[in-house]
Amino acid sequence: MAGILGGLTQSVLQLTYLVAGVFFIQGLRDMTHPRTATRGNMISSAGMFLAVVITILWFEMLSPLVVGAGMLVGGGIGAWLAVSVETTEMPQLVGLFNGFGGGASAVVAGAELVDVLASGGSLTLGLTATASIAGIIGAVTFWGSLVAGGKLHGVVGDSPVSDTVGHAIKVFFFIGSVAAGLFLVVQPDMFGSVPLASFLPSYWVLVATASILGVFLVLPIGGADMPVVIALLNSYSGLAAATTGFVLNNTVLIIAGTLVGASGLILTVIMCESMNRSLTNVLFGGLGSGDDNVEDMEDIYEGNITETSPEEVEMLLETAGRVVIVPGYGMAVGQAQHAVAELAELLEEDGVDVEFGIHPVAGRMPGHMNALLAEADVSYEKMRELEDVNPMFSQTDVVIVTGANDVVNPSANEDTDSPIAGMPVLDVAEAQTVIVNKRSLSPGFSDIPNPLFARDNTSMLFGDAKESMQSLVNEYKESR
Amino acid sequence: MTFVENLTIFVLAAFVGYEIITKIPTNLHTPLMSGANAISGITLLGSVVVAGSGSTQLATVLGFVAVVMATINVVGGYLVSHFMLDQFSKGGR
Numbered sequence: 335m336a337g338i339l340g341g342l343t344q345s346v347l348q349l350t351y352l353v354a355g356v357f358f359i360q361g362l363r364d365m366t367h368p369r370t371a372t373r374g375n376m377i378s379s380a381g382m383f384l385a386v387v388i389t390i391l392w393f394e395m396l397s398p399l400v401v402g403a404g405m406l407v408g409g410g411i412g413a414w415l416a417v418s419v420e421t422t423e424m425p426q427l428v429g430l431f432n433g434f435g436g437g438a439s440a441v442v443a444g445a446e447l448v449d450v451l452a453s454g455g456s457l458t459l460g461l462t463a464t465a466s467i468a469g470i471i472g473a474v475t476f477w478g479s480l481v482a483g484g485k486l487h488g489v490v491g492d493s494p495v496s497d498t499v500g501h502a503i504k505v506f507f508f509i510g511s512v513a514a515g516l517f518l519v520v521q522p523d524m525f526g527s528v529p530l531a532s533f534l535p536s537y538w539v540l541v542a543t544a545s546i547l548g549v550f551l552v553l554p555i556g557g558a559d560m561p562v563v564i565a566l567l568n569s570y571s572g573l574a575a576a577t578t579g580f581v582l583n584n585t586v587l588i589i590a591g592t593l594v595g596a597s598g599l600i601l602t603v604i605m606c607e608s609m610n611r612s613l614t615n616v617l618f619g620g621l622g623s624g625d626d627n628v629e630d631m632e633d634i635y636e637g638n639i640t641e642t643s644p645e646e647v648e649m650l651l652e653t654a655g656r657v658v659i660v661p662g663y664g665m666a667v668g669q670a671q672h673a674v675a676e677l678a679e680l681l682e683e684d685g686v687d688v689e690f691g692i693h694p695v696a697g698r699m700p701g702h703m704n705a706l707l708a709e710a711d712v713s714y715e716k717m718r719e720l721e722d723v724n725p726m727f728s729q730t731d732v733v734i735v736t737g738a739n740d741v742v743n744p745s746a747n748e749d750t751d752s753p754i755a756g757m758p759v760l761d762v763a764e765a766q767t768v769i770v771n772k773r774s775l776s777p778g779f780s781d782i783p784n785p786l787f788a789r790d791n792t793s794m795l796f797g798d799a800k801e802s803m804q805s806l807v808n809e810y811k812e813s814r
Numbered sequence: 815m816t817f818v819e820n821l822t823i824f825v826l827a828a829f830v831g832y833e834i835i836t837k838i839p840t841n842l843h844t845p846l847m848s849g850a851n852a853i854s855g856i857t858l859l860g861s862v863v864v865a866g867s868g869s870t871q872l873a874t875v876l877g878f879v880a881v882v883m884a885t886i887n888v889v890g891g892y893l894v895s896h897f898m899l900d901q902f903s904k905g906g907r
Contacts, residue, residue: 358853359830365846366837372899375849379892382856389859396868404865404878408885415886416893424894428848431891435854438884442860445876452870460817568847571854571887576827580820582860588820589827590856596831597850601843694840701843708901714841 342392350388351586357381358590362597368714385586421709422669425698426486429479429564432571436475439574440544443468443581444537459519464580466515469537470544472574473511477548479567485552486560486698493554500554501618507547514540555617558663558740558778560698562605562616569598601700608694608720610746610757635775638788642795644802647734647769648809654731656687658723660760661703662696664737664772668799674736675710677807684814690716691723691733691760693741720758727764735762736771737799739778744786753782768792771802845898852891858884 358381364374395401412431419427443465450457484490493500517536555563572594579587606613651657659678665671678688690712692703704717718726727733735742738760745752746759762768763786770792777783786792795802838846861884865877 359834361849361853362831362834362838362846365842365849366834366839368839368842368899368902371842371845372896372903375845375892375895375899378849378853382852382858382888382892385856385859386862389862390866393863393866395866397866397874400868400874400878401862401866401881404861404881405885408882409889411882412886412888412890413893416890416897419894421898424844424898427890427894428844428851431848431851431887431894432854434883434890435851435857435887438855438861438880438887439857441876441880441883442857442864445864445873445880446860448873448876449864449867449869452873565847568851568854571851575854575857576824578857578860580817580824582863583820584859585820585823587856587859588823590853592824592827593831593834594850594854596828597835597846600832600835601847692840699844700847701840701845704841705844705898705901708841708898711901714902717841719840 347388347392348585351385351584354381354385354388354586355589357384358593362593420669421671421706422666423487424705425560425564425702426483428699429483429486429567432564432567433476433479433483435571436472436479436567436574438472439571439578440469440472440476440541443472443578444541446581447537457518457521461581462519462521463515464577465537466518466540468574468577468581469540470511470515470547471570471577473541473544474548474551475567475570475574477545478552478563478570481549481552482555482560482563482567485555485557490553492556493550497554500550503550504547507543507550510543511540511547514543551617557698558695559609559616561695561700561702562602562609562613564699565598565601565605566613566617567598569595569602572596572598605695605700608758610754634783634785634788639775640793642769642793644795644805644809646793647732647795647806648813650732650767650769651681651686651806651810652813654681654686656689656726656730657681657732657734658689658691658727658730658762658765660691660693660696660733660735660738660742660762661707662693662736662738662741663698663702664739664799666697666702666706666737668737668801670736670799670803671706671710671712673800673803673807675707675712677734677803677810678712678716680807680810680814688716689718689723689726691720691727691762692717693720693738693758693760696738696741720760724761727761730765731767733762733765733768734771735768736803739772739784740782742770742786743778743782743784745782745784748785762786763789763791766791769795771795771797771799773798841902842899845895845902848891848898849895852888852895855884855887855891858888 361378576591861880
């Protein structure tokens, strides 16, 4: 092992890795405030740059062209994706990137096994065990992310098999991949006389079974549960890197991978708590089908729905002192964030107090609404979290709900039998008037009716989020 | 480096991660996720060593594939995060 700097002691490499690790930690620390977050991201990327450069210089590069070409191709694809993708397609892009990280970890762990065998080394317990774990997590992350990304992009539909069959498939392939891993782990002792190389295929069997497992884990999970899935896959991609660090005995891989693993896991927990559901329930349960809800819906809505128009809403806004806008996935789909931001800006110019009430699981990934509104130049100080905005609804004149449904459903608080009972929701009904902008009365993801729509102080503004918000902006401009 | 030493680093890093990440506001969860995502591309280091060692043809091919995937993750993740944070700082004016 002698690269350009290979003459130096191992300490140089290790110390540089330590510096890179510190950069990652400081980078994340800077992420705790919007003012320093951009700097944090740069510090983190500098750490990455440093770690990659020292690795290339320290280790022997017999095939530098392969490395260079790989980085060029990967860098090109990554940059192109980052530049060309619309903010509205961000969830699937983040999902996709997660997958590539996990996939790389699985492949590296396998390549390390090949490498060790080729150089006449022996497969120790530590090596085969950690490689097996890295392989399983990495492959599940890669395929799970591809499926999640495909679902978010609308190119992958629902699971073609029933829940029972799906569970059976998951169990089967989980056991299969663990068995392949165990086989790899125990073979150096049990089959001492057999050439080691003949056991290598079991690693690829492990990767193949874990891949199928990854597909079927994510396939049955619905769109509104995607924030949990994306956060969990984020965590997995970190854990895969950390385990690969164990395989390669590389400290910075362990540090960086673990930080990401922790980050993803915390986001996962936050998302689950925001839906008052357990992780197991999100991953394996799913919400029940709402066959018997259709009658309920007619009962609740019949004769109680008030329809309004942009003109009427505009008149309401003229006299309002405080307005809260509650965005949901419908705003993302309709790309209505710019119209919504413009409306907020106009109102503010006229001295109206405007805030955004953002539910943690609104949208398809953690912080989805915040990212969209930031794109439309909304100040982050205007984006309020559920706990901050809920006590303020009673002092609010007008709430505009656009493209959100389940996160403003009062059944969560009032109906203990409801599938979403106990889920923290935005108590918009406390406000004087609620305007709900929605394409129709169709139920949201949880497939249950929303009694909010039938309240006396609620009016429905039917239509696409972007069109409705834009006509509201136009009305407001005209009347000024 | 023994397994236990590696485990020590792992456990300590987990605590550091927990302490920091819980302080990050909801607003920044999306850029955090794509930034953390980029960090998980750290596996690029392993990919580079494997691809560059040229020990066997198979290891080189696997290494190349891993380098491509990890670099997409690193470059894409940091860039997406950067663009997003740019919008946040504009909004925060």
